[in-house]
Amino acid sequence: MSDATAKKEERRKFQAIRGTRDLLPPETALWNRVEQTSHEVFSTFGYGEIRLPIFEQTELFARSIGIDTDVVSKEMYSWVEGWEDANFAIFREWSMKRDPESAQVLRFMGPLRASKPREKRDLGPLSQNTYMTLDGVETIARFKYRVALMDVLELQDAGMAYQQQGKAMPQLLLVTVPGTIPEGMESFAAKANVTLEKIHIDDFEPPQLLALRPEATASVCRAYIEHNMQQLPQPVKLYYTGPMFRRERPQKGRYRQFYQIGAEILGGTDAPAIDAEVIEMLMTFFDKVGLQGATLYINSIGHNAENCRRGYVAKLKSALEKVKDKLGPDSQRRIDTNPLRVLDSKLESEQPIIAKLPHIADHLCDECKTHYAAVKRQLELRGVLYQENWRLVRGLDYYMRTTFEITAPGLGSQNAVCGGGRYDGLVELLGGPPTKGIGFAIGEDRLILSLQESGKAKLAQGRDVYIAWMGERAYATAIRAAKDLRKAGFSVELPPAEQKFGKALGQADKLGAKYALILGDNEVSEALWTLKTLADGTQQKLTEPDLLQFLRNQKRVSS
Numbered sequence: 182m183s184d185a186t187a188k189k190e191e192r193r194k195f196q197a198i199r200g201t202r203d204l205l206p207p208e209t210a211l212w213n214r215v216e217q218t219s220h221e222v223f224s225t226f227g228y229g230e231i232r233l234p235i236f237e238q239t240e241l242f243a244r245s246i247g248i249d250t251d252v253v254s255k256e257m258y259s260w261v262e263g264w265e266d267a268n269f270a271i272f273r274e275w276s277m278k279r280d281p282e283s284a285q286v287l288r289f290m291g292p293l294r295a296s297k298p299r300e301k302r303d304l305g306p307l308s309q310n311t312y313m314t315l316d317g318v319e320t321i322a323r324f325k326y327r328v329a330l331m332d333v334l335e336l337q338d339a340g341m342a343y344q345q346q347g348k349a350m351p352q353l354l355l356v357t358v359p360g361t362i363p364e365g366m367e368s369f370a371a372k373a374n375v376t377l378e379k380i381h382i383d384d385f386e387p388p389q390l391l392a393l394r395p396e397a398t399a400s401v402c403r404a405y406i407e408h409n410m411q412q413l414p415q416p417v418k419l420y421y422t423g424p425m426f427r428r429e430r431p432q433k434g435r436y437r438q439f440y441q442i443g444a445e446i447l448g449g450t451d452a453p454a455i456d457a458e459v460i461e462m463l464m465t466f467f468d469k470v471g472l473q474g475a476t477l478y479i480n481s482i483g484h485n486a487e488n489c490r491r492g493y494v495a496k497l498k499s500a501l502e503k504v505k506d507k508l509g510p511d512s513q514r515r516i517d518t519n520p521l522r523v524l525d526s527k528l529e530s531e532q533p534i535i536a537k538l539p540h541i542a543d544h545l546c547d548e549c550k551t552h553y554a555a556v557k558r559q560l561e562l563r564g565v566l567y568q569e570n571w572r573l574v575r576g577l578d579y580y581m582r583t584t585f586e587i588t589a590p591g592l593g594s595q596n597a598v599c600g601g602g603r604y605d606g607l608v609e610l611l612g613g614p615p616t617k618g619i620g621f622a623i624g625e626d627r628l629i630l631s632l633q634e635s636g637k638a639k640l641a642q643g644r645d646v647y648i649a650w651m652g653e654r655a656y657a658t659a660i661r662a663a664k665d666l667r668k669a670g671f672s673v674e675l676p677p678a679e680q681k682f683g684k685a686l687g688q689a690d691k692l693g694a695k696y697a698l699i700l701g702d703n704e705v706s707e708a709l710w711t712l713k714t715l716a717d718g719t720q721q722k723l724t725e726p727d728l729l730q731f732l733r734n735q736k737r738v739s740s
């Protein structure tokens with residue numbers, strides 16, 4: 182490496198990963214205010230906070246969100262944990278059985294290096310071919326959790342490569358734990374002359390497929406089941422805040438790490454009042470944080486039965502088939518995979534076509550129709566304004582009846598700040614008892630953007646008081662003053678070193694301080710402190726208690 186490159190390497194700058202970002206002051210004060218408001222409002226509705234892990238088993242999300250959604254199929258950050266540990270455990274157990282004395286089997290990596298034994302820790306991945314001599318017989322082996330047909334084929338190939346070098350066909354060995362062997366594997370291996378050895382391991386820890394959470398509803402349901410919350414008074418009302426992760430194309434209002442504030446009501450009944458109250462709480466929250474121009478859309482998607490949604494979906498499907506060649510590729514695909522999702526389409530050219538499709542409201546069963554009417558009446562009783570949007574759907578079977586979405590201005594096409602709905606089948610799907618459920622998730626990033634766009638985001642002010650001090654004696658007083666003012670709730674800047682008053686006042690200005698408290702020898706000996714109001718430059722002399730009282734009064738007036 183040349184000196185210049187080395188220097189460049191050294192100076193390498195790190196940046197936040199695409200789609201993630203730092204939230205900085207003063208903006209974080211707004212985030213805090215929003216979250217604080219959620220704590221306050223939600224607790225007045227009887228909700229308790231749940232704090233959840235940020236990663237879970239991939240399977241939990243795959244099941245709850247659905248394998249054929251974008252979120253699960255393309256956007257999840259998932260990884261395997263403990264794969265090589267599991268493979269190594271299989272190898273270790275196997276070699277102990279072979280050679281309990283030393284628990285060592287000589288292993289080699291790769292035919293070209295076959296003469297060079299390696300250290301155990303340096304063996305390379307065990308799921309790859311391992312070359313060894315077993316009781317004098319050349320052997321190619323794999324030690325693997327969850328073997329696949331591919332392993333058999335690759336072992337066979339490696340054996341043949343041996344033969345091509347003029348050597349005898351080695352022994353081929355595939356070692357795994359019982360219970361993970363796919364159907365047809367045994368006979369497939371036998372035909373290929375691969376010995377499939379199953380060994381049992383006590384306390385075997387299988388590798389896990391884990392994922393960063395793309396949303397939190399599944400985790401809340403998992404926790405409800407895991408902690409037997411169905412034994413608590415029902416319904417259980419929980420809310421959460423925190424980051425979610427989806428590998429989407431980053432743009433305004435769409436990030437790969439974003440934040441949600443959400444709530445779920447689990448258990449009890451599906452009384453329409455519950456749906457209405459969740460929505461009332463949401464609108465109260467949006468009102469309290471100062472979101473302007475929010476629009477609430479509601480719909481009912483019925484339930485998963487022939488006389489209700491399934492019947493509608495069949496009609497929708499045949500209507501879509503008739504206009505198939507006028508639809509874009511995504512919608513064409515969805516006719517088969519998930520026809521309801523076609524209604525979600527934002528493609529301009531499809532809008533007139535979608536407008537003519539059958540409406541679900543005309544196909545709801547009597548119970549769902551009654552439920553929907555009651556939700557609307559309950560919203561009216563609560564003074565919640567709504568608009569109906571028959572195209573508001575959720576593509577998953579366990580979603581039912583009420584769905585809702587809230588949009589806000591200033592966000593371009595990413596204008597949904599909240600989505601929610603009823604999901605009575607979800608807890609059961611995740612292995613719990615039949616449980617009613619409804620919830621929502623607010624996109625906090627978008628909410629903040631909308632607040633900022635509307636100028637409603639009063640940024641946190643600078644300091645209340647900047648203490649300009651000069652001289653040792655004044656410094657002692659300044660420290661005491663800072664302590665007392667902070668105790669009284671004022672934000673105070675106490676410079677760590679003496680500055681000329683002019684410089685100190687300039688600094689106070691830059692920090693956006695409201696007042697400068699000037700403490701010099703005179704002030705200390707007279708016990709009269711100088712307080713300068715920075716906005717208009719006026720000055721007054723006050724005793725310590727008067728000063729505190731004055732600031733308190735000012736604060737009361739301004740808040």
Ligand code: ATP
Pocket residue numbers: 396427429434435436437438439440441595597598599600601622623624625626627
């Ligand atoms: P969209 O249609 O905008 O992609 P979604 O249907 O994927 O939203 P939900 O899974 O219902 O969204 O999540 C609820 C809310 O979370 C959305 O209304 C939105 O405000 C927010 N949200 C979803 N994905 C992102 C993201 N990648 N970045 C920022 N906020 C997001």
Ligand code: MG
Pocket residue numbers: none
């Ligand atoms: Mg999305």
